[in-house]
Amino acid sequence: MRIDVVSIFPEYLEGLRLSLIGKAIDQGLLELGVHDLRAFTVDRHRTVDDTPYGGGAGMVMKAEPWALALERILDAAAAPGSLAPRDRLGEADEAAPADEAAAADAETADAVTAAGKPVLIVPSPAGPVFDQRTAEELAHADHLVFACGRYEGIDQRVLDWAQERFECRPMSIGDYVLNGGEVASMVMIEAVTRLIPGVIGNPESLAEESHEDGLLEYPIYTKPASWRGHEVPEVLLSGNHQAIARWRRDRRLERTAEVRPDLLARLDDLDRGDREALD
Numbered sequence: 001m002r003i004d005v006v007s008i009f010p011e012y013l014e015g016l017r018l019s020l021i022g023k024a025i026d027q028g029l030l031e032l033g034v035h036d037l038r039a040f041t042v043d044r045h046r047t048v049d050d051t052p053y054g055g056g057a058g059m060v061m062k063a064e065p066w067a068l069a070l071e072r073i074l075d076a077a078a079a080p081g082s083l084a085p086r087d088r089l090g091e092a093d094e095a096a097p098a099d100e101a102a103a104a105d106a107e108t109a110d111a112v113t114a115a116g117k118p119v120l121i122v123p124s125p126a127g128p129v130f131d132q133r134t135a136e137e138l139a140h141a142d143h144l145v146f147a148c149g150r151y152e153g154i155d156q157r158v159l160d161w162a163q164e165r166f167e168c169r170p171m172s173i174g175d176y177v178l179n180g181g182e183v184a185s186m187v188m189i190e191a192v193t194r195l196i197p198g199v200i201g202n203p204e205s206l207a208e209e210s211h212e213d214g215l216l217e218y219p220i221y222t223k224p225a226s227w228r229g230h231e232v233p234e235v236l237l238s239g240n241h242q243a244i245a246r247w248r249r250d251r252r253l254e255r256t257a258e259v260r261p262d263l264l265a266r267l268d269d270l271d272r273g274d275r276e277a278l279d
């Protein structure tokens, strides 16, 4: 998967290169391109915003720099190898060494285009709320592009213009207002990329996660068994795997009923044992 992020604060996204995602990039499981929107401005003052038509508080991000940045990303995706996997466009574009360019053969280019349009994710308070289902869906995409707005957002015509070139997805990460799209993009990139095989060490840990099957996760413990007068539940020390599985399921049901009854309402496959745990 290739991910491109456009922002006026590209350094915000450098955190993505740490830890697991950074390792996945080094292993070639992921490509991450972070692009400074100001590199695509066309005036001496590198202007990215202006006052809103119709009046109102704040500023709106101008359309042209966004179109130039997104076109550059599309062109690069159609001719891979022209962007080093860990590139940052805008400054001196790091032309890939000849051998890499040679490696980016027509077949790869076809794979990118044949796989359909890149997904353009535009974080916004006014989008559908991102959840684990959305993460699982996006984990199958070949190319994700994140447009990180600031100020009061991006001129609507960018989304209108982008429709034929991208699968456009305005996306909220929750019902609260941030100052821009960078943090929202990092949340979504982390939630999506950890689902890609090989990115996190132990795939089994993905199976029993909160929201994976609609229930929140069970409480977890590690050594010592007795800690400041707090004991690990006996069943977890018993080695009785059936009893442990039942205990964990019961805790998940209880926790979900207490913390997120809305999730429980969505569940339709509770068995008799589950219902007993909830009574």
Ligand SMILES: Nc1cc(-c2ccc3ccn(Cc4ccc(CN5CCCCC5)cc4)c3c2)n[nH]1
Pocket: 056, 123, 124, 125, 148, 149, 150, 151, 152, 153, 154, 171, 172, 173, 174, 175, 176, 177, 178, 179, 180, 181, 184
């Ligand atoms: N889940 C979530 C995502 C975001 C998010 C994502 C991207 C951007 C880009 C800018 N902001 C700040 C912002 C956006 C909207 C308003 C409201 N304003 C009212 C008048 C008409 C224009 C819009 C205020 C400030 C963003 C905020 N917040 N929360």
